[in-house]
Amino acid sequence: MRVVLFFLALLSGGSSLALTTYPVSITHSAGSTIVRTKPVRVVALGPHALDLLLSLGIQPVGYGEASTYIKTPAFGSPIRDIRVLGSRVTSNPVNVGDRFNPSLEILASLKPDLIVGEDYAAQVYPQLSRLAPTLLFKGIDRNDWQKTLPLLAKAVDREVTYAQVLKSYTANVQSTRSVLAPRFKNQTVLVVWTSGGESKYTFNVSKRSDWTGGLLSDLGLNVIDGEKADAVLSIEGLVALNPDVVLVLAAGNSTPTRARADWNSTALTSRLQATQKGQVYFLDYHLFRRIRGPIAAQLIERQLIKEMAPN
Template sequence: MLVIRKSYQFVHFLLLLLLVALLIIACQNLPIEAPTSIELRDSTSDCRLVKHEMGETKVCGQPQRVAVLSPHILDSILSLGVQPFAYATDGLLNLKKFDQPKKQIPYLGNYVTSQPINVGDRKNPSLELLAKIKPDLILSEAWLAKEKYDLLSQISPTLLFSYFGPDDQKDWRYDIEGIAKALGREDKAKELLTRYPDQISTVRDQLASVVAAHPRVLCISTDNLASTIYLEEDYTVTRLLQEVGFKIVSPQNSSLVPGNNMQISIEVLPQVETDLIFVMAWSNNNLKNPQEKVKQQWVKNPLLKQLPAFKNGHMFFVDYFIWGGVTRGPIADGLILEQLPQLLNPLNEESG
């Protein structure tokens, strides 16, 4: 009887092994499809239709793995309390992920607590890598990703936004609510929009005497070689300066400025009647603090260093990444509004 019982147990054990093996084989042969939308990943959460530049997209819940394909979008989501899962910025950086964001992502890296995967250049992100990492949501700007929208949408739900408002005015307030709705952070967007007028009012009070004494401002940009100069009339710093109370001047009426081309000649600058000049510097080789390099170049140029604004200490060299048209978000605005009184404080003392 003992032998028969052991034989039965052994046969029973073999049958269980066979059943487990058959189940494993069956599971391996089943077609595996990755979720194609946030709705499938979180079907029990609230869903909403989010309008963007390419139409409407259904988003459910609060996406956790968000791929961000521009500095402007990164600024916006960080302002809304969301961390990036993947990020595409200017140029191709030789790193797999931003494991030291404070060093690797200018300014905005101070607000990044995650280690986002590097998916390449904002104008040409790696579709292969995006398909591999499968984010919950892809966010970018229409001017950057419109031609790739169909391909991106095949990878994950994709929304493209635009910060252009009436008369092509550029302002994060035009797209922050759409971005917030996609992320399920509408309340955060309302807080940002409510707080913004108070920020402007505070700086306007701080700089009232400077504005009264030096109301006219010229805003230009140049590379770190100071070889090409562009007029900047409708970017972040010009909008903020106007809201604070300054008047933006333009050399466009000069006969030396060709047509509607925003590139201007160095010879034009002495002809511009202005009290202050902001020079936004950028670098094609990711040079840190390009404004310092530009300032050194201007000192070498006999025409530029003779400008009244330069000689009087009324010329300010700043980083285009924040002050110009790269970031264009709530964080960028906050940094500029914080730095403006610091830069212009010596003029306040002059006025006093």
């Protein structure tokens, strides 16, 4: 009967049909958590958790993030500027502090009935769990969110919405792949990031098994794999690899504009065939590596089409 109701909801386009029977037990990276009633007041710890919640139509009452990514002066204040995802947030969530070590006092004042974060916050999981049911998910590797989003959807009674999200994601990947795969057929693609400044000529390499490399591979790009996770590469190393295409992600205090200027400030980069072909693209690390969910994927796909296949 549950399956029949599920597909009737899909056919009708509805997303309000209750499918979760509470209490429900959710297994996640930090353990197993019982969610006793449907969550209403949810806190997101980090952009990955925020992407997942927003994709399910859940607006958070609190948000935790590194201070460099939000412009809120103090913990406990409403956040009015969240990078990339801000236009989709309508709840004015309260700043609960660092996503890995948030303020327990502020969290308690929000009276959440669910806290969602990443496994990086595992060290404070016992404290978080005493305040509210807490789910910590792994999200840095290829397709991690596809494994965890259905668990979160079950916890918040949005399983029908999850099915719609997955259907839309699959369609967008196929559409973007149909444009990019022929455009860059038989060409090697290297994805790196740099913080600029003193390390502007040092790059970290994205692997096919991580979020960024995995998504680009799914989009039909032949991503060059690093020897290990976050492998470090010098400009000389770039020249030795000599890829057809390079995606440079500006991290830290850098920006795509600064990364472009740094790239062009040395003659070595001009030797790469990617530079000679005009196939070096400067993009935002925050979008391409930190958010890692279905909304981020859609935004990345749009930007790749705009930058790499403008016609």
